[in-house]
Amino acid sequence: MLNIAVFASGNGSNLEVLLNTQFNQGKIALVLSNNPSAYALQRAKNHNIAHICINKKEVGEKFESEILKAMQKHHIDCIVLAGFMLILSADFISHFPNKIINIHPSLIPAFCGDGFYGMRVHEAVLEYGAKVSGASVHFVNEIVDGGKIIAQEAINLSEDETPQSLQTKVAQVEHRILPQAVQFLIDSILTKEQHETLH
Numbered sequence: 001m002l003n004i005a006v007f008a009s010g011n012g013s014n015l016e017v018l019l020n021t022q023f024n025q026g027k028i029a030l031v032l033s034n035n036p037s038a039y040a041l042q043r044a045k046n047h048n049i050a051h052i053c054i055n056k057k058e059v060g061e062k063f064e065s066e067i068l069k070a071m072q073k074h075h076i077d078c079i080v081l082a083g084f085m086l087i088l089s090a091d092f093i094s095h096f097p098n099k100i101i102n103i104h105p106s107l108i109p110a111f112c113g114d115g116f117y118g119m120r121v122h123e124a125v126l127e128y129g130a131k132v133s134g135a136s137v138h139f140v141n142e143i144v145d146g147g148k149i150i151a152q153e154a155i156n157l158s159e160d161e162t163p164q165s166l167q168t169k170v171a172q173v174e175h176r177i178l179p180q181a182v183q184f185l186i187d188s189i190l191t192k193e194q195h196e197t198l199h
């Protein structure tokens with residue numbers, strides 16, 4: 001059974017879907033937020049799941065070492081970034097190679113990278129006049145939103161689309177593809193471990 005940590009900075013609707021999903025050989029063992037008022041922390045509480053807030057504004061340079069300590073304490077095997085609005089360093093990522101995934105509210109490689117997060121993404125999509133958007137789940141590497149894509153689904157934009165209506169549509173897609181991607185992550189880690197044991 002793999003222990004999964006979910007990192008979330010705000011509402012946590014994606015977290016909620018994960019907390020309501022039964023995974024094969026994996027379980028959500030910890031919810032971590034950088035934001036003390038993130039509703040995601042309340043969701044973890046409601047589900048009786050361990051949760052922790054590490055506020056970068058308070059801990060400063062120690063932010064990632066504090067996160068690492070929490071990962072060790074809870075024996076975390078892999079990490080899901082579900083609305084986590086801070087960028088993790090290459091050094092942090094190297095502790096979890098191919099074991100961190102992220103959900104992004106656009107069709108990567110469009111409207112992604114540094115500065116594209118949350119509602120800003122949907123505003124940019126509409127400003128550009130794009131006719132489709134969607135959601136992507138990808139492995140996290142040292143390039144922001146640059147790792148290999150695991151799952152992706154497109155949606156058509158309507159003539160009268162607003163950033164809010166687009167956000168709602170994208171969220172529906174996210175809630176469908178994220179649990180599938182998390183199961184894929186679990187399977188890929190276990191398959192690799194099995195392979196390494198045999199050789």
Ligand code: GAR
Nearest residue numbers: 011012013014083103104105117118
């Ligand atoms: C989601 O749309 C997620 O894709 C996005 O934040 C939202 C969080 O919603 N993530 C990013 O923009 C990361 N670059 P939620 O808190 O309701 O799950």
